[in-house]
Amino acid sequence: MFNLSRLILSTVLCLAASVSAQAETFTFTAIPDADASRLQERFDKVADYLSAELGVEVKYIPVKSYAAAITAFKNNQVQLAWFGGLSGVQARRLVVNSEAIAQGYEDQLFKTYFIAHHSTGLTEADAFPADIQGKTFTFGSKGSTSGRLMPEFHIREQFNMAPEQAFARVGFSGDHSQTIAQVQAGAYQVGAVNYQVWETELASGKIDPSKVSVIWRTPTYPDYQWTIRGDVDARYGDNFKARVTQALLNMTDPDLLASFPRQSFIPASNQDYAPIENTAQAIGLLD
Structure with a gap:
C-alpha cells in the first residue's frame, strides 16, 4: 500500500511538472531597427500566430537597443529572437548550441543603400560614391549589419581608413x-540604411x-x-x-x-552567417 501511494504521488508530481512546463510562456524579441509602434504591431501578430501553432502562450518582449536584444537572449529572458546578421552572430557566440x-x-x-541629401549634388551610380569623403555621415545602430557593419566595411575598403577619418x-x-529622417532633414549629408526600410517608407x-x-x-x-536557444527542448x-x-x-x-x-x-543555419562573422572580425567588431 505504501509503495502504491508513493507511485501515485510520483505520477501526480510528474504530471504537474509536465503541465507546468507546457504552461510556461515562450518569449521572443527583435532588434529595434525601425519605429517602435510598427515593431509592436508586427511582432504581436507573430506572437499570436506562434501561440496558435505551438499550443503554448507566446509573448513578444520589446527592447530598446540591439545590445539589449542580445543581452535578453544571453540571459534567457527570451528564447527566440529576430536578429540582424551581426547581432545574430554576436548572440550565438554567447549562448552555447544556439542556432539560426x-x-x-x-x-x-x-x-544596404547609401543615401544622400539633395544639397550634396550626389546621384546614383554603380560604383562606390568616393565623393562622400569629407562629408557628414550617419550609420544606424552600432550593432546593425545593414546600417553599420557592411557600410563600414565598404568605407574602409574604399578609403583605407576608419569612418571617423574619412x-x-x-x-x-x-x-x-531615424537615418532616413536625419539625412532627409539635412542633419547629415549621407547615411547608410537597410534597403527594406527604405523601400517600405x-x-x-x-x-x-x-x-x-x-x-x-x-x-x-x-x-x-x-535564432533560438539550444536549451528549448529541455x-x-x-x-x-x-x-x-x-x-x-x-x-x-x-498580411x-x-x-x-x-x-x-x-x-537557415549558423554557417550561412560565416561571411558576416568574418567581416565583423576583419574590422574589429568581434572580440
Whole structure:
C-alpha cells in the first residue's frame, strides 16, 4: 500500500511538472531597427500566430537597443529572437548550441543603400560614391549589419581608413527610420540604411525624393534571421525547437509576411552567417 501511494504521488508530481512546463510562456524579441509602434504591431501578430501553432502562450518582449536584444537572449529572458546578421552572430557566440533556424527569402541577398541629401549634388551610380569623403555621415545602430557593419566595411575598403577619418562627422542614428529622417532633414549629408526600410517608407510616402535619394547599393550579403536557444527542448518539451522552426517556415499569411516585409521564410543555419562573422572580425567588431 505504501509503495502504491508513493507511485501515485510520483505520477501526480510528474504530471504537474509536465503541465507546468507546457504552461510556461515562450518569449521572443527583435532588434529595434525601425519605429517602435510598427515593431509592436508586427511582432504581436507573430506572437499570436506562434501561440496558435505551438499550443503554448507566446509573448513578444520589446527592447530598446540591439545590445539589449542580445543581452535578453544571453540571459534567457527570451528564447527566440529576430536578429540582424551581426547581432545574430554576436548572440550565438554567447549562448552555447544556439542556432539560426529561419531567414526571410530576401535575407539570402540583402543589401544596404547609401543615401544622400539633395544639397550634396550626389546621384546614383554603380560604383562606390568616393565623393562622400569629407562629408557628414550617419550609420544606424552600432550593432546593425545593414546600417553599420557592411557600410563600414565598404568605407574602409574604399578609403583605407576608419569612418571617423574619412568623414567630417560620424553619427549613429539608432535605427534605419531615424537615418532616413536625419539625412532627409539635412542633419547629415549621407547615411547608410537597410534597403527594406527604405523601400517600405518610400512606398508609404514618408520619404521626399526631392530631398533625399539613393546614391549607391552595396553587393548582397546574408542578414536577418530567427535564432533560438539550444536549451528549448529541455525547457518546453521534446522537438520544441523543430516545432518552432516549422511554424516559422509555415508562415504564409500575406498580411503577416508583408509586415516584415518578406515573401516567405526559409531554412537557415549558423554557417550561412560565416561571411558576416568574418567581416565583423576583419574590422574589429568581434572580440
